[in-house]
Amino acid sequence: MSIARLTGVGVRKGDSWILKEVNFEVGAGQRWVIIGPNGAGKTTLLRILATQLFPTVGTVEILDERLGAVDVFELRPRIGLTSAALLDQFEFGEKVIDIALTAAWGFTGRWREEYADEDIARAHSLLHLMEVDHLSERVFGTLSEGEKKRVQLARALMPNPELLLLDEPAAGMDIGARESMLLQLAIIALDPLSPATVMVTHHLEEIPIGTTHAIILKEGAVMSAGLIEDVINSVTVSLAFGMNIKVAHEEGRWSART
Numbered sequence: 214m215s216i217a218r219l220t221g222v223g224v225r226k227g228d229s230w231i232l233k234e235v236n237f238e239v240g241a242g243q244r245w246v247i248i249g250p251n252g253a254g255k256t257t258l259l260r261i262l263a264t265q266l267f268p269t270v271g272t273v274e275i276l277d278e279r280l281g282a283v284d285v286f287e288l289r290p291r292i293g294l295t296s297a298a299l300l301d302q303f304e305f306g307e308k309v310i311d312i313a314l315t316a317a318w319g320f321t322g323r324w325r326e327e328y329a330d331e332d333i334a335r336a337h338s339l340l341h342l343m344e345v346d347h348l349s350e351r352v353f354g355t356l357s358e359g360e361k362k363r364v365q366l367a368r369a370l371m372p373n374p375e376l377l378l379l380d381e382p383a384a385g386m387d388i389g390a391r392e393s394m395l396l397q398l399a400i401i402a403l404d405p406l407s408p409a410t411v412m413v414t415h416h417l418e419e420i421p422i423g424t425t426h427a428i429i430l431k432e433g434a435v436m437s438a439g440l441i442e443d444v445i446n447s448v449t450v451s452l453a454f455g456m457n458i459k460v461a462h463e464e465g466r467w468s469a470r471t
Contacts, residue, residue: 426441
């Protein structure tokens, strides 16, 4: 079953093509990672999958709906998203529990809506999974960056999405917080009931165990895509970044060094 399919997709900004001739398909149960140099188009590709950006050319099908022929506001609740841009939309004084709960309505802040006991229980359960339920009554703006990202991941899972999109979920974390986040992401990736996942990262060390597929972007084009073991290696990564890089894969984790 196809969760997302991009055919001949290009995104132009002014005279420059941010993405060009991208063909990419995410199947049910697949866990993808997008890597590539700065400016390669990684976040742009994720924004298209999140229905936040329409391509200049090409066709995009998400969850059996074609962009341009569907109300994206009805489609977006079926997609879980974490990103730095979304973090900036949350009110400083919002409670942590409400950050998670409001995903059920697609809101970024509590207003007059009512939530069933089942919704509240699910929010607490997901916060517990992310090891932040003890912070549920805390003001969101007072949390550390790592805690905020865990809350955001719980929020992304709240509506039981069919597609989960993660834009650098471990960026800016210290080693302990990063490893804790990667453990949570591995739990999600290894669960057969979890949604198909696409994650953007700048660092191979941040690829969680359980990731099945990879796509390498360079200058807006797909350089390689497929099973992660076939895509990520010293040759492809060196070509993508324009320098000699040694890639290692040990006990399910990836690393890179010059």
